[in-house]
Amino acid sequence: MHLSSALQLCLLASALPAHAATSWGFSDATVSVQTKGAGVGAGLKEQIDSSKPLANPVSLGDADTLKLTLTAEEGNTAKRPHQAFLLLKDGSGLDISFPLSVKDNGKARLELTQKDLPLQFLAASEPIDANLVIGSFGSAGAYNGPAFQLAVERNADEPLPSSTAERYGQLPEIHHIFRSDARSPPVVITLAFVAMALASLPVLAGLWLFLGANLNHLPAAFKTAPIPHAVFVGALVALEGIFFLYYTSWNLFQMLPPALAVGAVAFVSGSRALSEVQGRRLAGLR
Amino acid sequence: MRWFLSFLFLSFLAVVHALSSTGNRLLVILEDETEKSLYSTFWSDLEGRGYTLSFESPKSEQLSLFQHGARAYDHLLVFPPKSKGFGPSLTPKAVLDFMNKEGNVLLALSGKSSTPSAISSLLIELDLHLSSDRSAFVVDHFNYDTVSASEKHDVLVVPRPGPLRPDTKAYFSGEGVLAMPRAVPQTLGSDSPLVAPVLRAPVTAYSYNPKDDSGSMEEVYATGSQLALVSTMQSRNSARFTVLGSVESLEDKWFSATVKTPSDEEQTQTVNREFAKQLTAWTFKETGVLKVGKIEHYLAEDPADLNPQIYRIKNDIVFNMEVSEYEYDGYVPFELPSEDALQLEFSMLSPFHRLALQPTRKTDNSTVYSAAFTTPDQHGIFSFRVDYKRPFLTNVEEKHEVTVRHFAHDEYPRSWEISGGWVWIAGLWAVIGGFIAFVLVWLYSEPPSAKTKKTQ
Numbered sequence: 001m002h003l004s005s006a007l008q009l010c011l012l013a014s015a016l017p018a019h020a021a022t023s024w025g026f027s028d029a030t031v032s033v034q035t036k037g038a039g040v041g042a043g044l045k046e047q048i049d050s051s052k053p054l055a056n057p058v059s060l061g062d063a064d065t066l067k068l069t070l071t072a073e074e075g076n077t078a079k080r081p082h083q084a085f086l087l088l089k090d091g092s093g094l095d096i097s098f099p100l101s102v103k104d105n106g107k108a109r110l111e112l113t114q115k116d117l118p119l120q121f122l123a124a125s126e127p128i129d130a131n132l133v134i135g136s137f138g139s140a141g142a143y144n145g146p147a148f149q150l151a152v153e154r155n156a157d158e159p160l161p162s163s164t165a166e167r168y169g170q171l172p173e174i175h176h177i178f179r180s181d182a183r184s185p186p187v188v189i190t191l192a193f194v195a196m197a198l199a200s201l202p203v204l205a206g207l208w209l210f211l212g213a214n215l216n217h218l219p220a221a222f223k224t225a226p227i228p229h230a231v232f233v234g235a236l237v238a239l240e241g242i243f244f245l246y247y248t249s250w251n252l253f254q255m256l257p258p259a260l261a262v263g264a265v266a267f268v269s270g271s272r273a274l275s276e277v278q279g280r281r282l283a284g285l286r
Numbered sequence: 287m288r289w290f291l292s293f294l295f296l297s298f299l300a301v302v303h304a305l306s307s308t309g310n311r312l313l314v315i316l317e318d319e320t321e322k323s324l325y326s327t328f329w330s331d332l333e334g335r336g337y338t339l340s341f342e343s344p345k346s347e348q349l350s351l352f353q354h355g356a357r358a359y360d361h362l363l364v365f366p367p368k369s370k371g372f373g374p375s376l377t378p379k380a381v382l383d384f385m386n387k388e389g390n391v392l393l394a395l396s397g398k399s400s401t402p403s404a405i406s407s408l409l410i411e412l413d414l415h416l417s418s419d420r421s422a423f424v425v426d427h428f429n430y431d432t433v434s435a436s437e438k439h440d441v442l443v444v445p446r447p448g449p450l451r452p453d454t455k456a457y458f459s460g461e462g463v464l465a466m467p468r469a470v471p472q473t474l475g476s477d478s479p480l481v482a483p484v485l486r487a488p489v490t491a492y493s494y495n496p497k498d499d500s501g502s503m504e505e506v507y508a509t510g511s512q513l514a515l516v517s518t519m520q521s522r523n524s525a526r527f528t529v530l531g532s533v534e535s536l537e538d539k540w541f542s543a544t545v546k547t548p549s550d551e552e553q554t555q556t557v558n559r560e561f562a563k564q565l566t567a568w569t570f571k572e573t574g575v576l577k578v579g580k581i582e583h584y585l586a587e588d589p590a591d592l593n594p595q596i597y598r599i600k601n602d603i604v605f606n607m608e609v610s611e612y613e614y615d616g617y618v619p620f621e622l623p624s625e626d627a628l629q630l631e632f633s634m635l636s637p638f639h640r641l642a643l644q645p646t647r648k649t650d651n652s653t654v655y656s657a658a659f660t661t662p663d664q665h666g667i668f669s670f671r672v673d674y675k676r677p678f679l680t681n682v683e684e685k686h687e688v689t690v691r692h693f694a695h696d697e698y699p700r701s702w703e704i705s706g707g708w709v710w711i712a713g714l715w716a717v718i719g720g721f722i723a724f725v726l727v728w729l730y731s732e733p734p735s736a737k738t739k740k741t742q
Binding site: 137163182190193200233 | 479626629632
């Protein structure tokens with residue numbers, strides 16, 4: 001019986017083109033997850049069919065061990081393949097394969113824990129695709145099919161060691177944050193206070209008039225010493241005018257010479273004018 | 287006379303065809319002279335692109351990479367040795383010295399013979415790693431050539447690679463498949479930003495030593511796309527080092543071979559020749575070489591005054607930079623990959639601004655990138671810095687210092703422009719007015735009346 005089927009296979013192989021002879025596959029594949037400390041047979045255990053993958057993702061916690069066993073077959077004969085890998089892939093194009101330890105009769109097994117997985121898979125939010133890859137040299141076609149999805153369950157409180165490897169690339173943009181500009185109060189309030197400041201002048205004038213201030217001696221003063229009084233008062237007003245120009249446009253060197261000149265004029269004319277004032281006091285007029 | 291003219295013209299043509307941006311002296315280290323004929327198309331392609339090829343055996347006495355302390359060659363192409371090493375003139379240190387002097391190296395490996403430890407130790411210096419099993423090569427039971435390796439599966443058929451990342455330029459991409467016979471796999475150190483894979487093995491590939499006859503792979507060195515068939519390293523001085531896993535892929539036989547994978551319907555022609563051109567062109571600096579042209583910065587309101595030494599805080603500045611890229615026979619305008627950015631930093635100790643430079647104008651052979659920004663409100667010695675380092679591109683590092691000063695005393699707004707100051711100004715003039723009024727009253731006022739004086 002065995003011999004005749006082998007003979008048939010040989011005949012088939014010689015009749016068909018080389019690559020279509022046989023192909024690799026597997027049978028009796030089971031995946032189980034055992035939690036450390038839990039009893040035997042406690043965790044998940046499922047059969048894998050080579051035609052379609054498991055519907056639900058297999059979850060792997062940090063104390064769990066995933067066990068995969070299968071029997072590799074070439075055609076329908078159990079045989080030892082050169083390559084029997086569990087291939088894990090994520091969406092970003094990262095892949096890693098874990099070789100199954102295979103016996104001569106094709107029985108293969110693999111134990112996988114979270115320690116074996118690369119960091120990127122531990123951080124993955126989506127389940128990882130797990131494929132079974134079985135192949136060998138020669139003409140038999142290799143098998144690469146999805147087996148299940150692996151969901152890595154992590155304790156969210158334990159931080160992952162971050163990978164800080166430097167890669168050349170674009171860096172985040174930086175825009176300087178300027179200090180805020182100096183601000184003024186609303187103009188209405190400012191104007192109210194300006195009005196108050198300027199109102200002090202009429203208040204002062206009104207108060208003086210109420211107390212009897214007057215300019216009655218002005219004609220007499222100008223009659224006695226017209227030039228000193230005119231020049232003195234004019235010099236005082238001119239000095240304020242010079243200060244105004246200094247405030248708006250002049251610099252110190254433009255301001256000092258006229259200020260000194262006007263000051264000298266005020267000193268000379270002021271002494272004459274004040275002599276006249278003294279004369280009025282001595283005459284008992286003030 | 288005519289022959290002389292045509293000779294002149296031909297030599298001129300040769301100069302025009304001297305393509306590399308750095309030089310055309312190429313030293314080929316080939317141990318076995320008889321193997322030279324296997325690669326005749328490759329040699330003629332290189333010579334056609336303007337390289338002067340010198341063939342030397344690694345055992346040759348007069349072989350030296352340096353002459354009078356300077357590089358004797360611009361580029362080095364090393365074929366795998368038959369013997370255990372390369373001899374005294376090609377020690378790892380000599381090759382690294384050659385790279386320190388900006389020489390470029392293309393190292394080809396072969397899975398037919400075991401790789402000498404001198405090569406592994408050279409590659410470790412560059413953070414490229416070979417399998418400790420030194421005669422290992424890559425096999426894949428899914429992507430092999432059924433025509434030439436139906437039994438051993440050691441001729442990999444892989445598509446030409448795309449860009450490494452979305453933000454890098456694709457210098458090795460294109461249509462078609464490559465045949466990689468008996469490629470020695472490399473793995474790349476993860477810490478170095480200087481190394482980059484060019485061609486990765488397919489996900490189902492693995493590294494295998496034919497002498498190890500255990501019947502099944504139980505311990506693997508690395509698998510799938512972690513194995514690089516072709517990998518590169520570009521040092522900080524932009525010297526380039528490329529490892530080609532399969533020297534056989536350069537043979538005439540594979541330049542024009544037809545291959546077929548198990549899943550293919552029909553045979554296809556390999557594009558090894560085109561890929562060899564891309565790979566040698568990149569390694570010998572015919573592609574991916576950046577040059578910075580004119581750099582200008584100026585006040586936005588005064589473009590005529592270029593590159594002043596000093597700016598004020600809160601000035602609006604425009605920064606322009608011309609960048610060209612060498613592409614096979616000349617400089618062309620540099621274009622950024624879609625997801626990348628050329629970034630300008632305005633920094634004092636640390637960057638205050640880091641802005642993407644935008645392409646604004648193109649000249650015949652350069653693109654002008656520019657950015658406009660306001661200087662920070664901090665005085666000091668600042669610098670415009672462009673530090674553009676990317677895989678496969680030569681490094682661009684530009685630093686231009688400028689002083690940023692305070693407002694001068696006459697650049698502040700005048701007090702009457704500040705509405706909050708009006709109250710104080712009004713108060714001042716009220717005092718001045720009051721003073722003049724007081725002087726007048728004091729000088730010319732008559733005492734209020736004699737009566738009131740008497741009653742006092």
